[in-house]
Amino acid sequence: MMTEDGTTEKYDSAGYLDMELLRFTTAGSVDDGKSTLIGRLLYDSKSIFEDQMEAIQAVSDRKGEEHVNLALLTDGLRAEREQGITIDVAYRYFATPKRKFIIADTPGHIQYTRNMVTGASTANLAIILVDARHGVIEQTKRHAYIASLLQIPHVVVCVNKMDLEGFSEKAFQKVHKDFEDFSAKLDIKDVRFVPISALLGDNVVDRSKNMDWYQGPTLMHILENVHIGSDQNHIDSRFPVQYVVRPMTTEYHDYRGYAGRVAGGIFRAGDSVSVLPSGFTSKIKSIDSMNGPVERAFPPMSVTVTLEDDIDISRGDMIVKVNNQPEQKQEFDVMICWMGDRPLQVGGKYALKHTSRDARCILKEVKYKMNINTMQKLEDDKNVGLNDIARVTIRTTVPMFIDGYRKNRNTGSLILIDEATNNTVGAGMIV
Amino acid sequence: MESYKLTHLRELEAESMYVLREVAAQFENPVLLFSGGKDSIVVTHLARKAFWPAKIPFPLMHIDTGHNFEETIQFRDEMVEKIGARLIVASVQESIDSGRVVEETGVNASRNALQITPLLDAIEKHKFDCAMGGARRDEEKARAKERFFSHRDDFGQWDPKNQRPELWNIFNGKKNMGEHFRVFPISNWTEMDVWQYILLEDIAIPNLYFTHMRKCFERDGMLLAYADFMQLKESEQVKEMQVRFRTIGDLTCTGATLSSASTLEDIIDEVASTRVTERGGRSDDKRSEAAMEDRKKQGYF
Known part of the structure; x- marks a missing residue:
């Protein structure tokens, strides 16, 4: 029998087969240093390749910029490069030995709320950037509200540009307090604060030497270690039927499987289930995959379920536990x-x-x-x-x-x- | 307490299978574009898993530039036979012969961009309403903004500034007559994920990816495989070299790398330590800073 880890493992390069996936979103305005922060995460985790680096170095030189502009790494479309703004959600990828990360990089201007919502909809974690010089502003509140509305399980408030505030604890504490005061009205379960300088790298991947007063983890430490195992609902079993699998071959002549992605709870063979909207009940006969039977199916697994009884089920129906229904x-x-x-x-x-x-x-x-x-x-x-x-x-x-x-x-x-x-x-x- | 979590490869796999099933459910006549490269091989494998024990419920289509590696064609035919899939071949040569496209000339001539016309012609001819491909967002910066479900107008064009928002895992495949979709089931995979998954699932790939001896020559800092239809500049010399390919596309623009990697494990180690993106070896992307964006707007993958 196969476990959800799949086939027998033969090879393990740097624990790659045991890595988790964390999806996070970044929100900040044009000048908060969001692109610089992402560039810094990619650069310090060695996820930038030489040819990418050469390309942005050349552009920075051409524009006469002092440092290599890490922000250029994330500006994908021609119009964005021309106007120096981000128009659309862009997805970035990097990995450390612990986790693979997907960043939904969303523009922060007011007219792009729809993009922030889009990026937030699949995120486990949101990074909200605050400029230490300006503190909590309207836009910070907007970002926090969207994180709350979209129920992003974890929020990290990065107080950026600490270098421009003399790495002062007072500036950081003010943001911390102001944010907590207004976010009390919101529904954010897990919020943390980190003082950083994205430009210089303080507390992003490497611990800052300029802020001894901060004893907490770096941003990267949080990203690598935040507990995401409970982000999905493992209580209320929901299986929306996506597609009906009917091979109609000699070998699988009467096979009728319901393909879908588990949307909540845990399913096992033998479970008593109801099918909505008909309300018919049956038992799960098997949970199948090409690699063999699946012992237990939970979100976000894609599996195929067969039932003991012949019931008319089609796409859009939902298989649920008899004693726990939506x-x-x-x-x-x-x-x-x-x-x-x-x-x-x-x-x-x-x-x-x-x-x-x-x-x-x-x-x-x-x-x-x-x-x-x-x-x-x-x-x-x-x-x-x-x-x-x-x-x-x-x-x-x-x-x-x-x-x-x-x-x-x-x-x-x-x-x-x-x-x-x-x-x-x-x-x-x-x- | 029991732990309910997936490794990142299994989570990516689940997401891709979900996307493939959405395509089968939402479109009447979808097609999977198959290039013979590792990414389209992985998508094909995921499609088998998504519909198992049934066969893949849509055909595979290969846009044949006529400048393919022989190994690719052989691999393609064997794979299709083995999994019992239906294969359609659309030919760039036919489009050239019928005058629908004009062959590029000169030493840097490539048929890569010429794929757009036979692709769009085939989509129209077979009335495909959705074409799936193995493109990944990490490949190139214009692709970083691509959706899973990417809407194309009736000229097959992509409008990057006016894309539909894509929320949660709810995909909107609604369209008007004549329009179609491009769908990218492995959008969220990186090159490393693809290799690790090939290893994890023991997926067969063409031997071009492994080290072998081949006649190559150097052009603009890239190693290109030599074939008799390629024009050499005077300074260019063909030499036998030990190489492998990181991507497999049209022979005229796919760069080889000097490598002795003979197993998947070797390749993974090489990918882990390499400092150049895989498209860094593709001369078609080097034409300008926005080369990919421009080709995509016209209907390229």
């Missing part, structure tokens, strides 16, 4: 981040995607809009446009199998699609 609803509230150029239409109809289930819905009512700079609910202003966040009541054409977003990010999230343009116009978190 809510089945056609009307519910979501916090929505609007991403369309055309404003949200109250009474408008949109296509909706939730796990593997498609539906249509009508947006019945805007309850309030958030002022994400002040965290105030605006009950009088219900015009929801690009980059706005609002609480909305929706009604769907068919019952949806939902959990609150706080309980499960997989079964608590949905997207809205404009049926005229097919564009994704809304990101919804079920309240």
